[in-house]
Amino acid sequence: MKCPFCGEENTKVIDSRPAEENNSIRRRRQCEVCGKRFTTYEKVETIPLIVIKKDDNREPYDRSKIERGIVRSCHKRPVSYDQIVSTVEEIEAEIFNKEEKEISSNEIGEIVMDKIKELDQVAYVRFASVYREFKDVNTFMDELKKFLN
Template structure:
């Protein structure tokens, strides 16, 4: 592994431990030339997942899009960064557990909405309003009623 500070290719692994609930390995490394330390992550390389968009275009799966969507929905909400990361990881695990080579973006959207329902109801409604493209206040109210009816049970 090349040192990000000096470019030297002689680095040593000091410590290794599981990361992201065992889905990757975190390695602390030390450069033999400059002595600085840095961290690398090792993940299993998977077959590229293709996402089928609403307009039938296809693009490669991008974890960052899920993360940005959840972060945007949770903006100024009392949700910790750790809980957001766990939610992103849970969504990603569920997506890959479908074991499909191509998945509709609508399927991923529904998975994200289900995860947000448990994380924060306001974040859920924010995400749903964009994802489901609410056309007017009535469709927005219908979604709110579903949440409120679920709480009364």
């Protein structure tokens, strides 16, 4: 690692510890030439993921969209924010474990629906009503029947 102060390449790690909820490693380093200390972070590089939308447009994967959708569907339900974050992490793990560069928004939606079903039944119905774009009460009832079976 190059020293940001003098540009020397000989630096040593003097302290190392987990950071960002164990998603990265924080390292304190010291330059062997000028003696100055600095901090670096080491993080696993993930595959950039592209989401293929319903209209065939492509956009970069955005975790916050999944989180917002789940938060909205869990509004005024007995679901803690920690449960929501845990669910989003499970969804992300499933998405990234596919190790694909592109994924359809439909596939993501199905994964989200499966995880929300485990989280809260009312939240599941709320999410499904938006995701499946129910046009009338009959399509809503059809989804409820599938859920109850």
